[in-house]
Amino acid sequence: MLGNGIIRSNGQLWAHQRKIIAPEFFMDKVKGMVGLMVESTVPLLKKWEAAIDAKGGLATEINVDDDFRSFSADVIARACFGSSYVKGKQIFSKLRTMRTTITKQGFLFGHNSSRFLPNNKKVSTLEREVELLIWETVNQRQQECLDKSSGQKDLMQLILESAVNDASVAPQKFIVDNCKNIYFAGHESTAITASWCLMLLALHPEWQSHIRQEVAKVFTNGLPDADSISRLKMVTMVIQETMRLYPAGAFVTREALEETRIGNILVPKGVCMWTVIPTLHRDPDIWGPDANEFKPERFINGVSKACKSPQGYIPFGLGTRLCLGKNFAMVQLKVLLALIVSKFTFSLSPSYRHSPVFRMLVEPEHGVYIQIQKL
Numbered sequence: 249m250l251g252n253g254i255i256r257s258n259g260q261l262w263a264h265q266r267k268i269i270a271p272e273f274f275m276d277k278v279k280g281m282v283g284l285m286v287e288s289t290v291p292l293l294k295k296w297e298a299a300i301d302a303k304g305g306l307a308t309e310i311n312v313d314d315d316f317r318s319f320s321a322d323v324i325a326r327a328c329f330g331s332s333y334v335k336g337k338q339i340f341s342k343l344r345t346m347r348t349t350i351t352k353q354g355f356l357f358g359h360n361s362s363r364f365l366p367n368n369k370k371v372s373t374l375e376r377e378v379e380l381l382i383w384e385t386v387n388q389r390q391q392e393c394l395d396k397s398s399g400q401k402d403l404m405q406l407i408l409e410s411a412v413n414d415a416s417v418a419p420q421k422f423i424v425d426n427c428k429n430i431y432f433a434g435h436e437s438t439a440i441t442a443s444w445c446l447m448l449l450a451l452h453p454e455w456q457s458h459i460r461q462e463v464a465k466v467f468t469n470g471l472p473d474a475d476s477i478s479r480l481k482m483v484t485m486v487i488q489e490t491m492r493l494y495p496a497g498a499f500v501t502r503e504a505l506e507e508t509r510i511g512n513i514l515v516p517k518g519v520c521m522w523t524v525i526p527t528l529h530r531d532p533d534i535w536g537p538d539a540n541e542f543k544p545e546r547f548i549n550g551v552s553k554a555c556k557s558p559q560g561y562i563p564f565g566l567g568t569r570l571c572l573g574k575n576f577a578m579v580q581l582k583v584l585l586a587l588i589v590s591k592f593t594f595s596l597s598p599s600y601r602h603s604p605v606f607r608m609l610v611e612p613e614h615g616v617y618i619q620i621q622k623l
């Protein structure tokens with residue numbers, strides 16, 4: 249599903265791809281995207297307001313998941329690719345179907361290649377359709393770049409140039425694989441984290457109040473900007489605690505490139521090690537006896553004071569392969585949560601059924617339903 253893009257590649261090819269993509273998500277670049285993140289939040293806020301108005305202002309049930317997916321799809325498409333949302337939306341929905349089809353077969357990443365399995369035929373068809381759509385978007389983007397000849401290059405343009413200039417890679421595969429990687433890594437992980445945040449905030453109205461007070465103090469004119477976003481301490485703590493309890497990415501994997509000793513375990517060359525993030529994040533030896541409870545206050549003095557070991561908290565992984573969208577995801581989540589909580593009050597709907605499920609990412613199996621009212 250992810251081809252040979254940045255997520256699955258190693259060695260020279262990985263280093264080359266990381267060098268192109270990572271700078272696009274450095275904090276100074278991300279700070280410049282706060283405005284477009286706010287713009288992408290507005291339709292969601294309006295949609296929820298209209299739903300409440302339609303009920304005469306009474307508490308209204310809302311399923312948040314699809315709206316969060318649309319929001320993060322919009323942000324990533326506009327921030328990185330300048331592509332039209334309509335095409336982006338089709339790509340995301342096909343990638344999502346691929347992800348759920350693959351995980352139905354019980355595989356983690358990649359799928360059994362036997363063409364006799366009925367689901368594999370579906371996955372291959374979806375794969376072809378996704379590649380075609382991405383390629384159309386690339387062509388459209390190439391034309392836009394020619395028309396505008398703008399000095400500012402976005403991620404799509406950088407990937408395009410790199411593919412054309414590098415003789416060691418097949419340009420079409422390089423572009424399609426990396427677009428799929430960014431769409432996949434950047435879109436659903438953020439949307440799912442936002443769903444878990446709303447579920448936990450719905451259960452903890454006192455944290456909605458803390459966020460509201462903070463937002464009132466920090467935002468001028470009720471809207472975030474690059475400076476005020478970095479001062480949202482309560483919002484950050486809520487996101488950190490949510491990602492401790494429900495990290496969207498469930499595993500960090502590493503292959504031993506040579507025989508390696510870890511403590512008193514000898515890991516033979518070629519063995520792949522999987523660290524299960526949710527287990528680590530709920531280990532009472534690292535987090536204390538309240539490890540299963542939602543307590544954002546544990547992060548008040550930062551991650552290093554919240555747990556016994558800095559490697560005990562890894563929602564974005566660690567080391568050289570640390571998630572390169574970490575800043576982008578955090579800022580996006582802060583904008584979204586701050587605006588929602590400053591406009592609405594909400595509780596968990598009786599329709600919500602708690603069932604975290606692993607489908608490459610850990611998501612709420614039946615979605616998150618809330619009862620929401622305007623403030």
Ligand code: HEM
Nearest residue numbers: 433434437438441497563564565566569570571572573577
């Ligand atoms: C809340 C949202 C997100 C979570 C929980 C998350 C989590 C992760 C995790 C656990 C890894 C593996 C790190 C490792 O192996 O040490 C990872 C890698 C990665 N993430 Fe994210 N991520 C999120 C958002 C994003 C966004 C928004 C983007 C891009 C726009 C992104 C792009 C990537 C890429 C490209 C990698 C592979 C990095 C490499 O192998 O060099 N992620 N992410």
